[in-house]
Amino acid sequence: MTALDFSLILLATSILAGLLGSLSGLGGGVVIVPVLTVIFHVDIHYAIGASLVSVIATSSGAAAAYVREGFSNIRIGMFLEIATTLGALLGAWLTTRVPTHSIGFIFGIVLLYSAYASIKKRQDEHTQQQPDPLALRLKLQGNFPSGPTTHQDYVAQRVPAGFGLMTLAGTLSGLLGIGSGAVKVVAMDQAMRLPFKVSTTTSNFMIGVTAAASAGLYLHSGYIAPALAFPVMLGVLLGSLIGSRILVRAQVRTLRLIFALVIVALGIEMIINSVRGVL
Amino acid sequence: MNPPASGQWTDQRIEIWVGIMLRTGVTLAAAIVLFGGILYLAHASGPRPDYQHFHAEPAQFIQLGAILDGVGTLDPESIIMLGLLVLIATPIARVIMCIVGFLFERDHLYTAISTIVLAILLYSLFFHQ
Numbered sequence: 464m465t466a467l468d469f470s471l472i473l474l475a476t477s478i479l480a481g482l483l484g485s486l487s488g489l490g491g492g493v494v495i496v497p498v499l500t501v502i503f504h505v506d507i508h509y510a511i512g513a514s515l516v517s518v519i520a521t522s523s524g525a526a527a528a529y530v531r532e533g534f535s536n537i538r539i540g541m542f543l544e545i546a547t548t549l550g551a552l553l554g555a556w557l558t559t560r561v562p563t564h565s566i567g568f569i570f571g572i573v574l575l576y577s578a579y580a581s582i583k584k585r586q587d588e589h590t591q592q593q594p595d596p597l598a599l600r601l602k603l604q605g606n607f608p609s610g611p612t613t614h615q616d617y618v619a620q621r622v623p624a625g626f627g628l629m630t631l632a633g634t635l636s637g638l639l640g641i642g643s644g645a646v647k648v649v650a651m652d653q654a655m656r657l658p659f660k661v662s663t664t665t666s667n668f669m670i671g672v673t674a675a676a677s678a679g680l681y682l683h684s685g686y687i688a689p690a691l692a693f694p695v696m697l698g699v700l701l702g703s704l705i706g707s708r709i710l711v712r713a714q715v716r717t718l719r720l721i722f723a724l725v726i727v728a729l730g731i732e733m734i735i736n737s738v739r740g741v742l
Numbered sequence: 743m744n745p746p747a748s749g750q751w752t753d754q755r756i757e758i759w760v761g762i763m764l765r766t767g768v769t770l771a772a773a774i775v776l777f778g779g780i781l782y783l784a785h786a787s788g789p790r791p792d793y794q795h796f797h798a799e800p801a802q803f804i805q806l807g808a809i810l811d812g813v814g815t816l817d818p819e820s821i822i823m824l825g826l827l828v829l830i831a832t833p834i835a836r837v838i839m840c841i842v843g844f845l846f847e848r849d850h851l852y853t854a855i856s857t858i859v860l861a862i863l864l865y866s867l868f869f870h871q
Contacts, residue, residue, distance in 0.1 A: 464789065464790045465786070465787070465788065465789060465790065466783075466786035466787070466788060466789065466790050466791060467783055467786045468790070469790035469791075470779075470782075470783055470786065503793075504793075504794050505793040505794065506793055506794060506795060506796040508796045509793045509796065516826050516829060516830070519829050519830060519832070519833060520768055520771065520772065520829055522833075523764040523765075523767060523768040523829075523832050523833065523836075524764075524765070524768045526760075526761065526764050527761040527762070527764045527765035527768075528761075529761075530757040530758060530760065530761035533754065535757065536753075537753055537756060537757055537760070537840060538753065538852055541837075541840060541852060541855055541856050541859060542852075542855055544837075544859045545855065545858055545859055545862070548859055548862040548863060548866070549862060551866075552862065552865075552866055555866070563796075601851070602851070602852070671764075671832065671833035671836070672833040672834075672836065672837060672859065672863070674833070675830055675832075675833040675834055675863055675866075676862060676863055676866045677866070678830045678866070678867070679830075679863075679866035679867035679868070680866060682804060682830075683804060684798060685797075685798025685799035685800075685803075685804060686798075686799075687799065687803070687823075687826060688791075688793065688799055688803075689778070689782075689799075689803055689818075689819040689820075689822035689823050689826070690782060690791055690819055690822070691791070691793055692775075692822065692826060693775050693778065693779040693782065693822045694779065696772075696775060696826070696829070697772060697775060697776060697779065700768070700772060
């Protein structure tokens with residue numbers, strides 16, 4: 464295969480991965496890393512390097528659209544970014560220490576969990592507990608538009624649990640070159656009992672900053688190969704932009720189910736390859 | 743998206759400016775990467791590069807000075823790296839904007855929190871063992 468063919472095939476595949484990541488709500492990184500390693504036999508270090516830059520691109524591109532709706536909360540996001548960036552430093556450092564097959568194995572597990580999280584029926588279980596005093600002191604509260612003229616107020620609960628989960632989300636992001644939006648949403652939605660729409664939009668907002676914290680070490684360690692990153696970054700960005708347009712119009716329940724199966728297959732393949740040591 | 747009208751600084755206003763900045767940053771980065779990518783494909787000959795075995799990328803694509811030197815000679819891969827650096831700088835610029843916004847809001851707690859996040863980001867970029 465020539466360099467030209469390889470780049471064009473990568474571009475087309477990355478557009479599909481970005482589309483898939485956007486429609487399933489999993490993000491492009493979770494899809495592109497297994498595709499690069501399992502199908503294109505790219506070493507996982509190069510794969511997570513290319514993925515990380517595409518994650519920064521899609522997060523920044525999408526955040527610009529979200530801020531207008533008034534759901535994302537910059538204070539909650541900024542406070543929790545202390546946890547995710549510290550976690551990302553740890554995760555990126557681990558990539559230089561942990562053997563390749565362990566990274567692949569952990570990635571496979573995260574894929575299986577992500578597939579489950581993407582199809583699980585979500586219900587708001589926001590019990591009216593006393594707000595965490597820490598949350599009040601840190602101003603982890605806000606309101607969002609619940610109708611044309613009405614607003615609904617919320618205050619975070621269980622801040623330490625949320626902070627801990629965010630550190631884990633950051634570590635996974637740095638270790639696997641993904642946005643780990645699924646874990647971030649769990650931290651805010653489940654642990655801190657924030658409204659779902661606030662959790663998802665704030666999570667997306669945080670992904671770029673989290674990924675930027677790993678980027679320095681990735682760059683320094685030589686994981687970011689320009690000729691590989693260019694079709695992947697442009698493709699995933701384009702695919703996810705197309706996906707977000709479709710999302711507004713389409714009923715995606717069935718699509719999600721099909722995508723979840725694809726993700727499960729990739730996850731199992733990654734685990735098997737890791738155990739056999741061929742990743 | 744229009745810039746907010748002048749008046750009191752609010753979180754919403756910070757967010758709108760941040761949104762404009764993020765869109766500008768990612769568009770600029772994508773344009774540079776696309777330009778470098780087209781140059782790369784125009785010069786590409788021979789078989790696909792081997793990514794199957796990991797050898798760290800050469801210093802030419804790691805050190806800022808070396809990357810800029812490459813951009814000066816229109817080296818395609820250096821131009822791609824420049825675009826990626828702009829991309830990585832975008833979220834960092836976002837945190838700096840938030841620091842400024844919180845300063846205008848006279849919110850000392852969040853000025854401090856944002857500064858901690860910025861310090862972690864700068865540490866990750868510039869300090870390595």
